[in-house]
Amino acid sequence: MKPPPFEYHRPSDLGEALAVLAEVGPDGKVLAGGQSLVPLLNMRLAAPRALVDINRVKELAYITTVDGGVEVGALARHADLERDDAAYAAIPLLRRATEHVAHATIRNRGTTVGSIVHADPSAEMPAVLALLDGTVTLASTAGRRTVSAADFFVGPLESDVRPGELAVSATFRTPPPGTGTAWLELSRRQGDYAICGVGVLVTLDADLRVAAARAALISVGPTPVLVDLADAVGGRHVDAADWAAAGALVEASVEPEDDIHATAAYRRHLAGVLTARAARSAAQEATANVRA
C-alpha cells in the first residue's frame, strides 16, 4: 500500500504556504499531521496532484489562552493541547475530549485543527468546537475569514475550506462561569472511533438553576449534532433536573445510520444514555464551579 506520486511543496512560512496553495488550487491538499490523510494516500483512496507540507510553518505551532477562548494554531498537535495546562484551566473539556482521540502515538503528530478540517463525523474535536460555539480562521492570498462552527461542518468529511485556503487556527470559546462539562464515548476498542460520543455543557446561575445545557454528539450524523437540552432541563434547579429526560430528548433528536459496528437503533439508544450520564457529570462540575 504505497502512496501515488505527488508534487511536494514545503513552504517555510505562512506567506509562502498561501502562495503555493493559491497556485495548486483544488488539486492540492494540506499536509499537517497526516494521520488521516496519509492512510488515504497509502490505500490510494486519494491522489492529490500536490501536497503542501506546512510542518515548517512554525508560526502556526501555538496554543494561546486568552480571555474568552483558547486559540489553537494549525500546527498544534493533539498531544500539545492535551498537555497544555493553561488551556485545561480555561476549558477542561479540551483535554478530556482530546484524550479520546485515537492513541497517544497518533496524537503526537495529528493536529487539532487538522482534525477539525477533516470533519470526520466520528471525530471528537469538531464536536467540541461546535459545543463551545467556536470558530475556524481561514487564510488565503485573498485575506482571512472566520467561520463559526455552526457553518463550518458541511457534511461527512467535508468542511467549508475553499481551494487555496489554509485553516490557520481554531478558537474554542471559554464558557461562562458556573459551567461544567463532560465527555463520554463508547468505542469498540480503546482508541477506536466512537460508536457514539457526546460532549455536554451545563451552565448554572448563582441559584444553581440550569441557565444553559447542550450536547454535541459524534457518530450519529454526517456532522456533529448539537442538541439544546433546555426543553428538558432549562431553568430547573440542578438537583431537580431530569437528566434522563435530557437523554430522551437527544435520543429523539438524532438520526444515525447502521454500519458494520452498530445499528442505528443502538446508536440512538447510546446517544440518550451517554448524554444523561455526561449531563449528570457536567452538572456536578458546574455545581462545584458555582460554589467555588
Place this chain on the structure above:
Amino acid sequence: MKVFGEPIARLEDPRLVSGRGRYLDDLGTTTTLAAAFVRSPHAHARVVDIDVSDALGVDGLVAIYTYDDLEGRVAEPLPILIPHPALRAPRTGYPLANGVVKHVGEPVVMVVATDRYVAEDACERIRVEYEPLPPVVGIDNALRAEHAVHEDVPDNVAAHLVQEVGDARAAIEAAPHKLELHLEVERSASMPMEGRGVYARWDEADRSLRVYSSTQTSTSLRFALAHKLGVPVDRVEVVTPDVGGGFGVKIMHPWPEEILVPWAAIRLGREVKWVEDRREHFISSAHERGQKHTVRVGFDDDGRLLGLDVEFLHDNGAYTPYGIIVPVITATQLLGPYKPGAYRVEFHSLYTNTVIVTPYRGAGRPQGVFAMERTMDAIADYLGLDRTVVRERNLIQPDEMPYDQGLVFQDGRGLVYDSGDFPATLRKLRELVGWEEFEEYRQRARAEGRRVGIGIAMYVEGTGVGPYEGAHVRVETNGQVHVATGLTTQGQGHETVFAQIAAEELGVPVETVTVVTGDTRRFKYAVGTFASRAAVMSGNAVALAARKVREKALRIAAEALSCSPDELSIVDGVVRSEAGAEIDLKTVAVLANPLRYAFDEEAARATQFAVGGRTDRPPVEPGDEPGLEATAYYSPVRSTFANGAHAAIVETDPQTADIRILRYCVVHDCGTLINPRIVAGQVHGGVAQGVGGALYERIVYDEHGQLLNASYMDFLMPYASEVPKIEIDHLETPSPLNPLGIKGAGEAGVIPGHAVLASAIEDAEGFRIDAMPISPAQLWELRRRHEAGEVPGLTRGGER
C-alpha cells in the same frame, strides 16, 4: 544442570529485540525486483480483456504477466493438498485467473518492477474488463444454490461427510429429555502481524533456485515448487526466515504468489520479492471459523448424554486447496472430554464467492467446542443443575483411558484419547475461578446495580499429528552443538525449546546449542508447523537424535578412557567416568571423524599417526559413520490428547450493553512442559485470540461479495485494553505415546474462547447466546428481542 522443564530466557530474543531479526522483507538487495498484483474487484466475474498499454510507460516497470504467459504445470490448477473421500467436488484456482475470478482479491495480473511503489503505479494503470456474474455470499445463499460458485458444482457442495457411532437419532428419540440448538460462529482470520512474502533467487550458472517464504512448511513448499516449476528437487531449496506470526494461515501452500515469484525470477534471471500488504492479506490469504450448526441432544434426568446429533454447514470460500480438514476437526473434536452416548455428525462444506478457508489456530475446534459447550449449558439450564455438575457427569474418567470415540480423526487415524484427567482439570478450574463463591459475588454486584455472569467451557485437543518429524544433531569439534529440524517457527521459541531438549539429553550447556528450523538446506524431510505438533514431533525427534549422539559419544569416549560406557556421564560438555577420568565432548567429536588432514590443533589428535588404538579394525566400522552426529525421526501411531477448561467472569452494562471481562481463568494440561514460560505465553496469545473471536473479530462481506472491513480499522483485533489478565493453573498428565511425554499447547488458549464467553454473557443476561462474536450493539438488540418475547430466557429448571 537441568534445563529441560526450566523457564529459561529465550535464546532467539537478543537478536529479535535489538532489531536484528531477518524477516522476509528484510531480505534482498537494492537490485531485487518487487512484485505486485492486480486483483479482482469483483466477487464473481468473467475476465473479458486485460489492457496493459497504459502501464507500459511506467518508469521502472520490468514485466507484466497474465494467465496467457504461464506455461506447463504453472498454467495448471493449484493442487488439492489434502484429498479426502468426502471431498466430492474439490476445486482450486490458477496462479493467475484463467478467464474467471471467484472472489474479490483473486490475482489476475502480476507486475514486476524496480520497487513496490512503481509496481503499484503500473498495477493502477492496467485496465481489466470484467463481466460480473452473480455472486454467492453467505452459507444460506450457498445452500439455497440459486447461483453456483462453480458452474459444474450447481449445489455449491464441495464435500459431504457423515460420521456416526451408534444410532444417535434413535437414542435421542427414546431419551426422556431432548433439546435442539441452532448455533453460529462467524468468519474470522489468523491475521499475523507480518503478512505473506516470497523472495526468490535463481542462479543461472548453477541452475538452482533458492526461495525464501514466510511459510509454515518449507519442505512441502519445496516439493510443490520443484514439481510446478520443473526444477529438480535437489536444485530447489526453501528457507524460512524469521516469521512474524502464522497462526495457521501460512500453512496453506503453494500460494499463487509462491509459484509466480520464483517463476518470474527464473524467467527474468533476476531476484524477485513480493511482500503482501495488509489489504492483500485480507482479500487474498485465507479466513476461517464461519459455520452454522444444528445440535439435537437427548439426555436423562441427571443430564447424561444419551445421543448427540449434529448437522453443520461450513463455508469454505471459493476454492478448496486445503481440503476439508477444518470441518473434519470440528466434527471430531466437538465431543470434547465427554461420552456422547450415540453420536452422529454430518456436515456440508459449501462454496461461496469469498476468500478461501484454511486453518486458523484452533482449526475448527473452537466451533466444535462452541456447539458442545452451549449444549452442556442448555442441558444444565433445562434441568436446573449446576453447569459444572452436568459436565462432570459426562466426563470420560481417567481409568477409562485410552478412550476410543470410534471416529476417524484428522490424521486419518482413530480418535482415541490416550490420557488426561478431565475431572481433575474441572476441579482445578472451579477452585481457580472460585466457582462456589460466585453466586454470593453476583448478589453483591446486583445490589450495586451491576450485572455479572460466569461462564465455563471444557475442551480436548488432539495434538502432535503425524506423519512424522525428524531432527539432526551434530556436535562440532569446537564443542558447539547444531540442531536442525525441518518444521518451521513463527514465534513459538523453537530455538530455545529444542535447544533445551538437546542440551538435557547431551549434558551440554544450553547456550552451546544452536537450532535451525525450516531450512531445507539443513533438513529435508518434514511436514510443517500446525495442529500444535511442533514440540511433540520435533521435540521428540531432537531427543531421539540427541540420544543417538550421546550413545555414540559415550562409546567413543569409553574407548578413549579405557572403560565401559556405563561408567560415563556427560555434564557441562565434559564426559566423566566414575573413576574421575574425563574427556571433553568436543574432543570426542574430533575423534569421531578419523582424519588424514589436520586443520587445527584439536583436529590433529584424530589424524592417523596421532590416534593410536587398534590397527586391526577399520577406522570407520561397518554401519558406523564419521562425525559425532545423528538423525532420528519420530512418527506417532496417533495424536496425543491435551485438554483444558476455561472460566470467565464478565460484566455487562445494564444500559449500554458494553461487555467487560473481569476475570479469565485457564486450566490446561499439555503433558510434560519443556519450558513453562513459553507454554504460558502460547496460552496468553491463544486467549487473546479467543477474546478477539468472541467479542470483536468478524470478517464482514456484503451481499455483493465485497469485504467491508479489509483493514485494521474495521477488523477489530484486541489491543492490550481489551485482553484481561489471564490466570493460569495447569496439570501435567504426561503423554504415554512419546518418549518425552509431551503434548501440544499451541492452540489451547483459543479453543474454548467463543464458548466460555457466550456462557458467561448468557449467565449475566439470563437468555440464550447462540451466535458469536457478539458486540454490545448485538447484545442490546438481543435484550430488546428478549423483552419482546422473541428470545427465550433461561429457565433454570423451570421448563421440566
Place this chain on the structure above:
Amino acid sequence: MSEHDIRLTVNGIERSVRVPARRLLSDCLRHDLGLTGTHVGCEHGVCGACTVLVDGVPMRSCLLFAVSVDGAEITTVEGCRAPDGGLGPVQQAFQDCHGLQCGFCTPGFITTITAYLRDNPNPTEEQAREAIGGNLCRCTGYQNIVASVLQAADIIRSES
C-alpha cells in the same frame, strides 16, 4: 516525481539520503538506510509496529514521509541498545519477561516504551497497560508486555 536530498540523524548518526517525496519514513529507514528493525504491519497507522521516535516522540513511521521529517532526530529499535552494543534496558526487560514471541511487533513496543518510561519512570501496572494500548500484538496476549514495561522501569531505576 522529484527527488529530494534529506538529512536524518538516525540513532545518533547523521545520514544523507535522496528520496522521492512519497517515500514513507518506514521504507526510507528500512530500505534506503538498511535499518530493518522497524517493521511494517498495516501501513494505515493502526498496528504500531512501525513506531519510531521523531525528536524523541513516538510516531508511526508508515504515516510520515521521509521528506517531511528532514532534519529530525530519529530513534529506531536499533538505537535502543546499550552504548556498548548490548541490550538496552527495555530490550533486556522483554527478554527477561518473555515479552515477545514472533518479534514482529516488538520494535514498535520498544520505542514506544522507551519514550514512555523516560517521561513516566514509575508506572503502575494499569498505567503500563495503558502505555502500550496503541500497539497491536497477535502473539503474546499482552500479559508479558505489561510485565516488560514494569521490569524495564526497574532496570532503569537500578542502573541510575
